[in-house]
Amino acid sequence: MDILEYSAVALSAAIREGKLTATEAMEAVLARIDEKEKDINAYVTIDREQALRAAASAQERIEKGELTGALAGVPVAIKDNMCTEGMLTTCSSKILENFVPTFSAEAVINLEKAGAVIIGKTNMDEFAMGSTTETSAYGVTRNPWNTDHVPGGSSGGSAAAVAAGECFFALGSDTGGSIRQPASFCGVVGLKPTYGTVSRYGLVAYGSSLDQIGPLTKNVADCAAVLEVIASHDMKDSTSINRNDTDFTAALVNDVKGMKIGIPRDYFGEGIDAEVKNAVLAAAETLAAQGAVVEEFDLSLVEYAIPTYYTIAAAEASSNLERFDGIKYGYRAEAFEGLHDMYKKTRSEGFGAEVKRRIMLGSFVLSSGYYDAYYLKALKVKAMIKKAFDDAFARYDLILGPVAPTTAPKLGESLSDPLKMYLGDIYTISVNLAGLPAISLPCGKDSRGLPVGLQLIADSFQEKKLIQAAYTYEQNEKKI
């Protein structure tokens, strides 16, 4: 069997059984990167020597019996907004072009403890602001299914790397759909956990009340295994939640009998592509055929999620990105007159257009005289959106819908009209506003051969329901 065909969990099992070594797995991935990277550009940074050293060390510890976990020896790619000690972390921005963190993100440490081996850092929209991975300062990433198309974003590099076999799994972050949407566009599995499940320590903040780290994987079993490893209670993240139900692989059960699944009618109105709609509804039929009780309902408030999100996310971004001032790390303008001029020039030269756009909007909605009308109003609508989900989950175990209204757009189509790009986030962002877990998994392809994603949303802390239904779908997908 070709090494690259293995799922993450199967690869680790094969390594632990002595069928191959962690070093061979890393060499196979690096060879694939050599072959594919000029077309895909999934990575910002690859540290070959370090990756091979770490793989050899993992192999040694596996042989000694020190590493026995489900991800031991598996090469992983990390989105470039998670700090990795000693390895460049740019957030795909010029302003962090030379930033080498002195510590690693908690999720990264959890992976390393489990024996996963870091290959490098994946490309993204600058500071995770975008839906196409085109706002990166280090070039666009291309969709492995068709390189004229975007991979989605902002975790586009992570999704493309998984789809192209340039890693066995990856970490992404999701503020408004940034794991689920690229997973959908690249035909891989992506999960955004309940807010607080994975520590945000060491994740460069965008919208702190919305950001969550999560897995991008080849299948649902890998997804559950990765989530199980990265979920942890962390005193260094004050929003981290102490959960005792993080044995997510226990939910890999092929059974949805009696599970109640609601399909929001409001997700299938104007704007959705017919092929996406058909693929998603066919997936619902597959689950119904396995015994799930599927019915339509009205979720309500769907069209208010985007304006609410962009107000809150921009506000938080304007505050979070104040730290990039040319003093402590990163880029500093060369010519300036005095401190304030240095701040302004550094930031103006260091940030790209989309980041500036959101910082400006965020500064405005938080400014005196507009705070109540915009920011506070958005926080109130957020409460209403959360309530709408609470009402839905009083009746259903899961909500089923599309991830995005279309499959991956062509490169260059989205950036010319930011508002239009924002509208593509309609099915994903309310999940972040309500702090809910949701999974994206492949459910077919359109007539151009581009993957379509199915989204399942669960109530807070119900990742196991997501995983069980997603696993059941995956097992029965072709049997209908």
Next chain:
Amino acid sequence: MANVITDETIEYVGILAKLALSDEEKEQAKKDMGRMLDYIDKLAELDTEGIEPMSHVFPVQNVFREDVVTNGDESGKTLKNAPGEKDNMFMVPKTFD
């Protein structure tokens, strides 16, 4: 468009955001921000009277810990990332005359 962003507003927001935009960027920012605010104004359709603003989805309290140092002296490593450094300190441009 309903929201007309004036030059004064863009100047003011630029000061808050600590961004020095070129004239071209300012014109673009006026257009972009106006359009986004028109769109955000959709929220005014909803009656939010009596609804508590929700900043956090779960009830969260302050998380306290003992004030004990758990990491070592990392000033050397930290300063390596600084654009300017002198005598184990961050070096900044002159702040007043």
